[in-house]
Amino acid sequence: MADAPFSILDELGFRFEPDNLYQQVVTQTLTAAEKLETPRHLQLIMAQPKNEIMVHFPVKMEDGHYRLFKGYRVQHNNLLGPYKGGVRFHPDVSLDHVKALSLLMTMKSALVGLPFGGGKGGVQIDPRAVSLEELRRVTRRFTVALGDNIGPDHDIPAPDVGTNPAVMGWMADTYLNTAGRTQRINGESVVTGKPLAFGGSPGREKATGQGLVFVLDELLPELDLDPATLSFSLIGYGNVGSWAGRLLGHRGATLKAVMDHTGAIYADGGIDVERLAKHVAEHGGVAGFNHGCETIDEATFYGVEVDLFIPAALEQMIGPEQAGLLNCKVLAEAANAPTTPEGERVLTEKGVRVLPAILCSSGGVTVSYFEWRQNRDAVTWTVDRVDRELCELMHAAARRTREMAHRLKCDLRTAAFAAALESLSEVYAIRGIFP
Ligand code: NAD
Numbered sequence: 001m002a003d004a005p006f007s008i009l010d011e012l013g014f015r016f017e018p019d020n021l022y023q024q025v026v027t028q029t030l031t032a033a034e035k036l037e038t039p040r041h042l043q044l045i046m047a048q049p050k051n052e053i054m055v056h057f058p059v060k061m062e063d064g065h066y067r068l069f070k071g072y073r074v075q076h077n078n079l080l081g082p083y084k085g086g087v088r089f090h091p092d093v094s095l096d097h098v099k100a101l102s103l104l105m106t107m108k109s110a111l112v113g114l115p116f117g118g119g120k121g122g123v124q125i126d127p128r129a130v131s132l133e134e135l136r137r138v139t140r141r142f143t144v145a146l147g148d149n150i151g152p153d154h155d156i157p158a159p160d161v162g163t164n165p166a167v168m169g170w171m172a173d174t175y176l177n178t179a180g181r182t183q184r185i186n187g188e189s190v191v192t193g194k195p196l197a198f199g200g201s202p203g204r205e206k207a208t209g210q211g212l213v214f215v216l217d218e219l220l221p222e223l224d225l226d227p228a229t230l231s232f233s234l235i236g237y238g239n240v241g242s243w244a245g246r247l248l249g250h251r252g253a254t255l256k257a258v259m260d261h262t263g264a265i266y267a268d269g270g271i272d273v274e275r276l277a278k279h280v281a282e283h284g285g286v287a288g289f290n291h292g293c294e295t296i297d298e299a300t301f302y303g304v305e306v307d308l309f310i311p312a313a314l315e316q317m318i319g320p321e322q323a324g325l326l327n328c329k330v331l332a333e334a335a336n337a338p339t340t341p342e343g344e345r346v347l348t349e350k351g352v353r354v355l356p357a358i359l360c361s362s363g364g365v366t367v368s369y370f371e372w373r374q375n376r377d378a379v380t381w382t383v384d385r386v387d388r389e390l391c392e393l394m395h396a397a398a399r400r401t402r403e404m405a406h407r408l409k410c411d412l413r414t415a416a417f418a419a420a421l422e423s424l425s426e427v428y429a430i431r432g433i434f435p
Pocket of ligand 1: 312
């Protein structure tokens with residue numbers, strides 16, 4: 001039997017901070033490792049990333065002054081393939097945050113069975129507060145600062161909060177302009193989530209929302225919910241939230257309430273998912289959307305009675321207070337780590353089933369893998385093929401999670417981590433630890 005998780009944290013010199021996202025994610029990983037009786041040395045390896053890269057770079061702003069930016073790239077694990085994970089542009093990006101997200105990427109890739117490891121990056125910047133030209137310069141300088149720490153066979157960034165296909169296009173272009181001649185072969189596959197005309201994949205933009213819908217198709221029937229008739233609410237109407245909302249809406253589900261950084265709206269008869277997407281694209285958020293909706297406050301938003309609640313914004317938004325207000329049967333985590341351990345405890349007591357993020361939000365990295373393959377083969381798949389292959393992998397990952405939950409008699413979060421750890425353990429056992 002493996003040792004208690006906290007002895008690993010002690011050994012690594014962590015001062016226990018229950019609110020620290022990285023420690024929360026490590027604890028979830030170690031809880032699953034314990035259940036699976038994973039060897040202690042693998043628990044140690046998983047508890048810290050391989051590389052933590054921190055860069056500072058100056059950028060000339062429109063008014064002529066220079067601003068110094070801080071950026072990160074954390075490479076958690078590359079046992080199964082190149083490091084892979086998004087780049088976030090947000091003022092609150094911190095090293096511990098990026099470390100947590102990089103560990104989750106290792107778990108997602110392993111759970112789905114992708115030939116990738118886990119990484120994550122970010123720059124401390126509010127992308128809404130700078131001009132397009134400033135954003136482009138920041139992206140280019142960040143890419144150059146990372147240098148050969150990224151590459152198509154080494155570490156492959158993708159979009160995350162605050163970044164989009166345009167940012168990925170600038171990253172790929174910067175890499176192609178600065179890399180040596182041999183590194184430029186398939187050089188555009190250094191990042192995924194690119195614009196369609198520059199090596200992007202059909203279906204990548206909707207991929208995380210689409211992946212969530214496929215997971216729901218597999219898991220909801222046994223929870224007595226039908227994706228075609230259920231009611232739901234969403235936090236976040238950005239890339240992931242808006243696609244989840246639109247795809248579920250097209251199936252016939254009723255979107256009752258949405259909250260984002262600009263406010264919260266509610267319509268008992270259902271919100272028009274397409275009109276809302278258009279409004280958010282034009283106005284930057286859900287505030288001001290009428291069309292039969294009323295504005296509600298945050299507490300009312302959380303209390304709206306729905307079958308399914310989908311957090312698709314930032315981490316740690318569902319703490320005990322929010323969990324106490326929630327009035328849903330199932331919570332599906334489309335964002336990374338949206339539920340705190342205390343929040344989850346309250347949800348479990350209330351009988352709310354939690355579908356974990358490393359399963360529900362793995363559609364994005366899966367279609368990123370398809371994009372990477374298309375770039376290397378110099379082909380473009382049809383969106384039907386992308387959807388078909390995504391559907392197969394999401395259903396398989398959901399079934400694997402459910403089977404592990406039965407086998408270990410544990411919740412779905414622990415099961416998803418355990419399934420990922422099982423794949424990693426098997427390969428570590430074959431390869432051994434160098435030297
Ligand atoms: P995005 O930038 O497109 O959207 C973020 C959303 O969060 C916006 O609607 C914003 O209004 C909302 N938000 C921000 N602060 C908020 C606050 N304080 N209260 C309420 N809402 C707030 O980002 P995204 O790409 O949709 O990512 C959302 C989540 O999904 C993140 O956790 C991200 O890591 C995760 N994720 C994204 C992808 C992807 O492919 N983009 C893949 C996997 C996981």
